[in-house]
Amino acid sequence: MAFFTDPSITIGTKMLEVIYIFMGLMAIYTGVKNLRDKENPSPAGTCIFWSALGIVIAFGRWIPAAANGVIIIIMIIPAILQKVKIGKVSAPTEKEVDGNYKKIGMKIFIPALMIGICAIICALIPSIGALTGCGLGVILSAVILAFYSRDNKPKVFLNDSERLLSSVGPLSMLPMLLASLGAIFTAAGVGDVIAGIVGNVIPAGNVNVGIVVFAIGMMLFTMIMGNAFAAITVMTVGIGAPFVLAYGADPVVVGMVALTCGYCGTLCTPMAANFNIVPVAMLDMKDRMGVIKNQVLPALIMIVVQIVYMIALK
Known part of the structure; x- marks a missing residue:
């Protein structure tokens, strides 16, 4: 309880920790x-993976770092051996879906909109975030969904959350792992290595060439990392x-x-699991690269437009 009673820790951090516990x-329920x-x-491998993940997410702050490492190693073993499977799927029938749509209609988008609204409001409050x-x-x-229908009881939310996690499987860990990888790359000095390599290619002082290389590099590195926040x-x-900011380019525009x-790279990579793998799993698509195939052309158009935009407003 020392964490939750510590006055130096913001209320937002404490609330976020409660959310992590949930x-x-x-995840443990899923296991x-x-x-x-x-x-x-x-069943055993699936239980080990989800339960280990749940323990780290919920109680990792209070578990010694070495113990967290051991739990994570245990967690990845069934994933490597492909022993994390999906069991019985209790998805709603087409009749239930049609009935709910006729009852709720377009109001179904209000709950999703609330997530964005709450995020924006809390972002304006420094102590929450x-x-x-x-x-x-x-x-x-x-x-809100509970008000929409009396059938939406806590067990419904639990089972639907389990169904989503089980459908995505170990790939649900990819965004977190890739974000961590970005921090590791930065700490390891990968950026300095890239600077040394690029310095032999980009003419000194040529901001336009620097912008082109920076933009394309961001797209390609995001495809590798699966996360633009990690790549940037x-x-x-x-x-x-x-090669760009040092020669006077506007950091607001360039950044x-x-x-x-x-994000153009995000559209073109299976590493961006939450964008390109989750829809495949949820829609039960036969072509696992179907989402990406439909996004490649818009991504290429967007990268060209953004390069021109940066050069024009630098």
Whole structure:
């Protein structure tokens, strides 16, 4: 309880930790439910993965770092051995979906909108923050859905959350792992290595060439990392700062547009699991690259437009 009573820790951080605890318990529930599921072809491996993940998310702050490491190693073993499977799927029938749509209609988008609204409102409150706002928005959305239908009881939310996690599987960990990888790359000096390599290619003082390399580098590195936020720290250190900003380019324009250049890479990579793998799993698409194939052309058009935009407003 020392963490929650510490006056030096903001209320937003404390609220976020409570949200993490709920998330961890949800993962543990997923593991236990699959362990008891007779239709799951690998109940033990599935339970180990989700339960270990849940323990780290919910209680990792209070577990020694070495113990967290051991739990994570245990967690990845069934994933490597492909022993994390999906069991019985209790998805709503088409009749239920049609009935709910006729009853609720377009109001179904209000709960989703609440997540964004809460994130924006909380972002304007320094002691809370946008990330906590997203969590609060999810809770508010659940309350709204409960008002929509008396059938939306806590067990419904639990089972639907389990169904989503089980459908995505270990790939749900990819965004977190890639974000951590970005921090590791930065600490390891990968940006300095990139700067040394690029310095032999970009003519000194040519801001336009620097912008082109920075933008394309952001797109390609995001495809590797799967996360533009992870890529921009490394690419800004390696290319943006020494070859673009150092020669007088507007940091506001370059910083914002470079990030959206990274999003062009997000559209083209399976590493961006939450964008390109989750829809495939949720829609049960036969072509696992179907989402990406439909996004490549818009991504290429966008990267060209953004390069021109940066050069024009630099």
